[in-house]
Amino acid sequence: MTVPKNLDAQIENFISRLKRRQIIGSYEVAKETAQILRQAVSTTRWSQASTLLSVIKDVGRRLVAAQPREQAVGNIVRRVLKIIRETIRETDLSEDVEYAPAAAEEDSNDEFGFDEDDAEVIPAVPKETRDNNGDNDETTRRRQLTESSSVFNLLGDQSAATEVDYTKLIQEEIMSDLEVIYKGISDQALDHIHSNEVIMTIGKSRTVEAFLKKAAHKRKFQVFVAETSPTYQGHGMAASLASAGIDTTVITDSAIYAIMARVNKVILGAHAVLANGGLVAVGGTQMVAAAAKHHATPVLVCTALYKLSPLYPYDEDYFNVCVAPDPVLAFDEGNLIDKVMVTNTYYDYVAPDMVNLFVHNLLINDNYDPEDAVL
Amino acid sequence: MAPPKKKSDIDTEQVLQAVILTDSFNERFMPLTLEKPRCLLPLCNAPLLNYTLEFLAVSGIQEVFIFCTAHADQIRQYLEYVSLLAAPIKTYNSSNCSIINSIFIASPHSLSLGSDSKWHKPHSPFTIHIVTASECNSVGDALRELDAHQLITTDFILVNGDVVSNMRIDKVLEAHRARKKADKNSIMTMVLKEASAFHPSRSNPFLISPPSPNPHHMHTLPCCTHRAKGESSIFVLDASTNECVHYEALYAYPRKRRVTVNQEVFEKHPEVEFRNDLIDTFIDICSVEVRGVISLVDVCAHDAHRLVPRAGPCPVHRKLRLPVDAQGFRAWDPHLRPARQDHLHAHHLGRVRWEGQERTDLRLHQDVLSRWTFPMVPDSNLQEDDTYEHLHGGIYKEQNVVLSRSCVLGDHVQIGTGTRVGENVRISNSVIGRRCVIGAGAVIEGAYLWNDVVVGEECSVIGSILADGVKLEKRVHVPRGCLISFNVVLGPQITLPRYSKISLRRQPKEDIFGDEAEEEEEDEEEEGHDKAALGANGQGYFWVERIDEDDEEDPRNKKVTWLAYDPADIPAHDTDDAESASEVGEPSDDEGEELVFNDDFGDGDGVMPSSAAARAAEDFKREVRATVDRALAENHSVESAALELHTLRMAFNGNYENVREVVVPVLMEKVDPAKVNSSMKGVIARWGQLLKKVMYSLEDQVHALFVLQVRGPVGRDGGFVYLVNWLRLTIHLQRASASVIARNPTRQSCSPARYNSSTTRTSSRRTPFLLGTRPSGLRAWAMRRATKFVDWLQEADEEDDDE
Structure with a gap:
């Protein structure tokens, strides 16, 4: 399956930037992935949905291979594939009233990696997807879309028309989601942060930053930021929080345990959330979580949905990235560096039992209006 | 479409160009570079050029x-790899000074073709032009x-085609x-990159203020000799502007003691820093003007390897202060390095010192494997068909x-695809290419096997290093520093000498750069x-290592740059010859009592190789000799002479033993040999205190006596007159001296017991050697005299005791 040249160039460009670590941070990565996939969907000529699926899969594989540790890439690819598949199923449904309910279980597998090559099978075997719990807004949107695409299908499967749909769909479902995640998460801040609380965080997570700042509009609380050696992202975080008028204190990483006794809530960001609920988060997070567990301090993780990965951490280290040891031991240290082996892991794995609560951008808020939280 | 968005904002106004020099203008890696250009030699299974382009x-x-x-051709082939190329790779050939070969092929590019190089694809961040010039030496x-x-x-x-750096150049x-x-x-x-205090190639920078007016046009300054394993350089920077x-390039041998700086420099720059702690990265940013300057003045290429400012007034370009006004740029410049952000100070790893300079080449592999070059590490899979996992x-x-x-x-091992490793094989700190076969029981340590090695x-x-296609039969032992070129077969059951270089091609008789005379035999x-x-x-x-007579370069420099070079392996006699040849001829001839900084001793390496230590001792003695000579000639006071010796000893980290070996x-x-008694009395009277300052314990005195015996002048009596006189006179100098005579072999047996005064606790551990080296007749005579003397001494002792 060939990809148009322009798109290919764009993909390769993205890949090499991923490899060169010119683009870091799951949000940026997710956004760019979504853009590329939207491009792929809109520029690919296809007559059968299966063709489109395989194109997207191909592109997705390449992107994931470029930087397997960036879970966001794979997640966005999966999301796009899911959208396409669902639409296919619904169009098929609308065409063909007969369906095979048994196929519903296989459906879930699709999401857990795109290893199985069932792309060709899909049009032939329509599946039931409008499952019982599909009562979120996606479903509504899909319902509208089903109607429109079925019209096109009736008109004889005009690919051009359908392309527009997918592009729009990706735009609506993924891109616009990405744009509002910070708002979606920080809107819940007031539910979790109360007046005069002492909060600890680590690293510089944009989500957490927005979360705390939002809460600071109404509440007064104190934040301890661990400096997060050796990247010292905590310094930037603290500066940002302080400029928003939050009472902020930077502590060394070694002081985390000592300070934890005074803290009554830990708010963390995550790079990715794995299938078992474990976190891949900036180095030092494990220490914070462990200290919190010892002191029975609740740990709250702010994470957007695109960070949820269907992969299971059989090997915790698989998701980690070893960066240059330079910040830990300077390269200039002459003979010393030949004698020691320095590992500078960028992330920590935090076991699921250390986390008490996840705050997502969707789910609750999509189903219920915040106004009605207390009846 | 899709111009790289991030890049374009770095430089919107103009296209940014880079020139990669793929040739290092030397032939150090010769058997390998005969068949493969240097920039395509692999580092961690990826060609060096790839790192540079990256x-x-x-x-x-x-x-x-x-x-x-x-x-x-090979470079072009590497960059193109498949005939399908979408972006133009233009080829220039300079032999007739025209573009003879412009390839513009825009063919549909198929993804399924796993292309080796991504640099010519449409998404390639830059267009590549290959410029060929056959006669070009710098x-x-x-x-x-x-x-x-x-x-x-x-x-x-x-840049050079062998730069590995993750520095961001935009700042x-x-x-x-x-x-x-x-x-x-x-x-x-x-x-330039600053090396830390612990860096092997570092020595103390020192700051000098403008010197006093000097009749000479040039200033001669003492400079640090350098223990870097190979060439390094001295940068003289204006302290305020970093200009x-x-x-000046430095070489390991002969050690340089001075740099000569144009006086003009001091007139223009009030404060100047001499630094040899700066590592040259061989990355330069040049303005267009450099081009013009170089075209006009052909002296700018100071040496073949480096474009450097030329010291001294340049007749053509007086208006430009210096032909190339270079700004020393230090990675720690405050405006350069955002606090705590590592994207700039990011450890440039130097060039890949394929010649094994400051970091031996094999080390460099380890540096990559220990991720110092992150994100340029194998598991980034920067080449498209790589599938490495960390x-x-x-x-x-x-x-x-x-x-x-x-x-x-073991640690730090990289293994390419298709390689099979047999039973009981041990591999550590090594890189193994693709499709290699490692037989059972093999041991591979710190080695680099390229592709298809058996x-x-x-x-x-x-x-x-074992290049592509090398085959080792059973039980072949390749020791440290060997370089086996393409497709060589070795064995079975041999052991190579160290530092062997073996190639399928015969070594050309002539210098490679001389002619193409190499092919015919x-x-x-x-x-x-x-x-x-x-x-x-x-x-x-x-x-074999060829040593050119007309080459002014010290042959030892080549040895230093050998693969995995071990300093202990430089033959000692070689060292001594060359060292004395180069340095003995220049005793301190100028007025300045310069302190020669010398790093040869204080290095943190712990064990000093014996030859190096011997060489150091020789140096030291030579310095001591010069100092004492000067003191005698210029009739210094004892105090100042002693102080000088002391300082010298500190500077060289030398010991008193060596001092005595010279002074005595x-x-x-x-x-005066004619009248030993009287003249010696004078000498001792004048310089006795100096001797006292280099002798502290009994052991020291014994040593001094020994030196006198072995090194002292030999008169008709085998030097014994000297000995006796020495003893007599030094007794006045220092009472304790009396005891040393107890070392006389005739008295050996009874010495500890008989001379029980506090001054005679001479340890008899030392071998009774004193007179053993003299002819036997003389010895007997000497022993008689000695016995007499000892008896006299004993009496003197007893008298003392009585008092």
Whole structure:
């Protein structure tokens, strides 16, 4: 399956930037992935949905291979594939009233990696997807879309028309989601942060930053930021929080345990959330979580949905990235560096039992209006 | 479509160009570079050029000129790899000074073709031009060549084809532009990296203020000698602007004691820093003007390897302060390095010192494998068909590697796809290419096996490079520092000498750069391959280190740059000869009592190789000798002479033993042989205190006596007159001296018991050697005299006791 040249160039460009670590941070990565996939969907000529699926899969594989540790890439690819598949199923449904309910279980597998090559099978075997719990807004949107695409299908499967749909769909479902995640998460801040609380965080997570700042509009609380050696992202975080008028204190990483006794809530960001609920988060997070567990301090993780990965951490280290040891031991240290082996892991794995609560951008808020939280 | 968004904002106004010099203008890696250009030699299974291009890509370069002299075809082939190329790779050939070969093929590119190089694809961040020039011997030549083609239109970055760096050049570039705006003459920025106090190549920088007016035009300054393993350089920088006002390359041998700096430098710059702690990265940012300057003045290429400012007034360009006004750029410049952000200070790893300079080449592999070059690490899979994965313990494994159950992989091992590792193999700190076969029981340590290497059973490969297609039969032992070129077959059952270089091609008789005289002897003298040394099935020829008589370079420099070079392996006699030849002739001839800084001793390496230690001691003694001579000649006071000796000893980290070995004979030379008694009395009276200052314990006195015996002048009585007089006189000097005579062999047996006064606790541990070296008749005579003397002494002692 060939990809148009322009798109290919764009993909390769993205890949090499991923490899060169010119683009870091799951949000940026997710956004760019979504853009590329939207491009792929809109520029690919296809007559059968299966063709489109395989194109997207191909592109997705390449992107994931470029930087397997960036879970966001794979997640966005999966999301796009899911959208396409669902639409296919619904169009098929609308065409063909007969369906095979048994196929519903296989459906879930699709999401857990795109290893199985069932792309060709899909049009032939329509599946039931409008499952019982599909009562979120996606479903509504899909319902509208089903109607429109079925019209096109009736008109004889005009690919051009359908392309527009997918592009729009990706735009609506993924891109616009990405744009509002910070708002979606920080809107819940007031539910979790109360007046005069002492909060600890680590690293510089944009989500957490927005979360705390939002809460600071109404509440007064104190934040301890661990400096997060050796990247010292905590310094930037603290500066940002302080400029928003939050009472902020930077502590060394070694002081985390000592300070934890005074803290009554830990708010963390995550790079990715794995299938078992474990976190891949900036180095030092494990220490914070462990200290919190010892002191029975609740740990709250702010994470957007695109960070949820269907992969299971059989090997915790698989998701980690070893960066240059330079910040830990300077390269200039002459003979010393030949004698020691320095590992500078960028992330920590935090076991699921250390986390008490996840705050997502969707789910609750999509189903219920915040106004009605207390009846 | 899709211009790289991030890059374009670095430099919107103009295209950023880079010039890569793929030739290092030397022949150090010869057997290998005969068949493969240096920039395509692999580092961690990826060609060096790839790292350089990657570095430029990160830096946002849009146009790259690759300047080749040798093996241009291979470089082009590497960059194209498949005939389908979408972006133009233009080829220039300078032999007739015209573009003879422009390839513009825009063919549909198929993804399924796993292309080796991504650099010519549409998404490639830059277009690549290959410029070939066969007769080009220096950086200056190369730039002139480019200028002749009118290829360079903007500021450009000049790098060597072997730079591995994860530095971000854009900040440097900004600074360069800002500086240029401020001062038009500042047209070149050199990127230097500061080495820390612990860096092997570091010695203390020292600051000098403008010297007093000097009749000589040139100032001669003492400079630090350098213990870097190979060449390094001294940068003379203006302390306030960082402008590089002088540059001088240093070599390991002969050690340089002075740099000569034009006096003009001091007139213009109130404060100047001499630094040899700066590591040259061989990354320069040049403005367009450099091009013009170089075209006009052909003296700018100071040496072949480096474009440097030329010290001294340049007749053509008096208006430009210096032909190339280079700005020393230090990575720790505050405006350069955002606090705590690591994207700039990011450890440039130096060039890949394929010659094994400051970090031996094999080390460099380890540096990559220990991720210092992140993100340029194997598991980034920067080449498109790489499939490396990073495992625990710094192990990088591609897909489809067959490891036996019993093999042991130590730290820092990289294994390419298709390689099979047999039972009980041990591999550590090594890189193994693709499709290699490692036989059972082999040991591979610190080695680099390229692709398709076969290592037989129970072989050992240590600290060596085995190029593509090398085959080792059973039980071949390749010790440290060997370099086995393409397709050589060795064995079975041989052990190579260290530092062997073996190639299938015969070593050319002439200098490679001389002519193409190398090819012809393929068939003549077909006495076959050296079976005795290479084994029954061996194929290949030894290459020997050629030493040019007319080459001013010290041959030891070449040895220093050997692969995995071990300093202990420099032959000691060699060292001494050359050392004395180069340095004895220059005793302190100028007025300054310069303190010679010397780093040879204080290095943190712990064990000093014996030859190095011997050499150091020799140096030290020579200095002591010079000092004492001067003291005698200029009739210094004892105090000042002693102080000088002391300082010298501190500077060299020398010991008193060496001092005495020099001082005693020198003083004895002052004694008139005709009338020893009286003249010696005078000498001792005058210089006795100095002796006292270098002798503290009884042991020391014994040693001094020994020195007197062995090194002292030999009169008709075998020098014994000296000995006796010495003893008599030094007794007055220091009472304790009396005891030393107890070392006389005649009294050996009874000495500890009889001389029980506090001064006679001489340890008899030392061998009774004193007179053993003299002829027997003399010895008897001497012993008699000695006995008499000892008796006298004893009496004197007893008298003392009585009192």
